[in-house]
Amino acid sequence: MASQPLSSAPARTSRLPGRFARLPELAGPGFLPLGLFARLPLAMLTVGTLTLVTAVSHSYAIGGMAAGAVGIGSALGAPVLGALADRAGQRIVLLVAAVINTLAVAGLLAAAYITPGYGEVADAAGVLIAAFLAGASCPQVGPMARVRWMALTTRNLSPGATGGKRSVAASRADLDTALSYEGTADEVTFVLGPALVGVLASMVAPWLPLALAAVMTITLVPAFAVHPSQQAVVPAPRNAGSGVDASGTEAERPQRRSRWAVAVVAVPVVAMVCMGTFFGATQNALSAYSAQYATAEIAGLLYAVMGLSSAVAALSVAFWPQRFSLASRWVAAALAMTALSVLLILPAGIWPMVAVLLLLGIPVGPVMVTVFSIGGVVAPSGRMATVMTALASGIVAGTALGSYLAGQLAETQGPGAAFVVSMAAAAGLLLLGVVTSLVMKRQPQA
Structure with a gap:
């Protein structure tokens, strides 16, 4: 990934503590709040669609299908947006996506209310198509922000240098800090988003959360798109990395490198599918569990408890020693x-x-x-946004898979069996971590 310095401006004093005070200095004023709130519409879209369509159609089946269409659209569309950003730059891709997504969400609202008689699944085609388009066009602010941080923290990099250029150790510390902040931002928005949908839909109207998401998309995403930090990410040239001479004698070697790169990148992507499976299974299992001891509606609050400790722990990564390698x-x-996921089958009460x-x-x-950090390490040159959005898509796809598997087990065998899916997903993450450790020892130049 190529980078270029932003316009020189005097560093501003930050009120953020410790290492996090460096972030506004690296990215410039306004980047942190923009990056946080511009990703909120994505966190509201799936739950907002489920709430709206279920309320209007009076069908849980159609509401679930519409929410699933949003998830499928997002999982398929995100890597496409990432690939386009790698080629054309983040600015134009985010601006176009913001406009298209706002129109798609408006179309979803219109389809939900004007489609005649879609209380039957067979009549809900317009709603499902609009939901798919809304998911596919949703701007991927979180992955794009990570790409910017990776560019910003490697500007003027010089191993072991003193003076004006920054050392590899300083860059690694800044990147750890930035990505730990991004992990917390994701956790906060994906707890706040559904909660905001619930409050607005129950207190005002079921259409309001999606309408608010559309307004936020058309205002905050363009502001994020044109923020000066986007100048640090330079689009990759179309013929980058070909490495083939006129005689073609070097054709096989670049192809082997390309296949190896794809295989290495696939490991963190599959890991994010496991992570999403863990999330989806835990959400669904908690719904069944809470119904046994209280009401199913408190499942969201229980899940938010895990999100709270996860967000705080993500911030702590900035202070982990650098000799503790990524793998x-x-x-x-x-x-x-x-190990801790095994404890899910033990409690016999809410507290x-x-x-x-x-x-x-x-x-x-x-x-x-x-x-996410390892995804940035193994991403091929000029494909950073593609990899980051693929990782985000893996979470979306895995969440749908985990919800389905846990739902089936919870229906037939109870929440204890559903939690087994969460345990299996965590074990899958461990296995993939071991694989990554072995690969990085074998290929240290990654």
């Missing part, structure tokens, strides 16, 4: 996550489950931060 972090955090979820969230945030 070792992945293995250690995933091992703790696997014991709260305690378990608080503990379980501690390794979750560091795993997410580390996988």
Whole structure:
């Protein structure tokens, strides 16, 4: 990934503590709040669609299908947006996506209210198409922000240098800090987004959350798109990395390197599918669990408990020692996550489950931060946005998979069986962490 310095401006004093005070200096004023709130519409879209369509159609089946269409659209559309950003630059891609997504959400609102008689699944085609388009066009602010941080923290990089240029160690510390902040921002928005949908839909009207999401998209995303930090990310040239001479004698070697790069990148992407599976299964299992001891509606509050400790733990990654390698972090955090997930089957009440979820969230945030970091390390040159959006898509696809599997088990065998899916997903993360550790030892130049 190529980078270029932003316009020189005097560093501003930040009120953020410790290492996090560096972030506004690196990215410039306004980047942190813009990056946080511009990703909120994505966090509201799935739940907002489910709430709206279910309320209007009076059908849980159609509401679930519409929410699923949003998820499928997002999983397929995000890597496309990332690839376009790698080629054309973030600014134009985000601006166009913001306009298209706003129109798609407006179309979804219109289809939900004007489609005649779509209380039957067969009549809901217009709503499902609009939901798919809204998901596919949703601007991927979180992954794009991570790409900017990776460019910003490697500007003027010089191993072991003193003076004006920054050392590799300083760059690594800044990147750890930035990505730990991004992990916390994701956790906060994906707790705040559904909560905001619930409050607005119940107190005002079911259409309001999506309308607000559209307004935020058309205002905040363009502001994020044109923020000066986007200048640090330079689009990749179309013929970058070909490495083939006129005689073609070097054709096989670049192809082998390309296949190896794809295989290495696939590991963190599959890991994010496992992470999403863990999230989706835990959400669904908690719904069944809370119905046994209270009401199913408090499942969201229980899940938010895990999100709280996960967000705090993600921030702590900025202070982990640099000699603790990325692969070792992945293995250690995933091992703790696997062991603690076994505790999910033990509680016999709401408060014991709260305690378990608080503990379980501690390794979750560091795993997410580390996988995104490794994704940045192994991303091929000029494909950073593609990889970051593929990682985000893996979470979306895995969440749908985990929700489905846990739902089936919870329906037939109860919440205990549904939690087994969460345990299996955590074990999958551990296995992939071990694979990554072995690969990085074999290919240290990554």
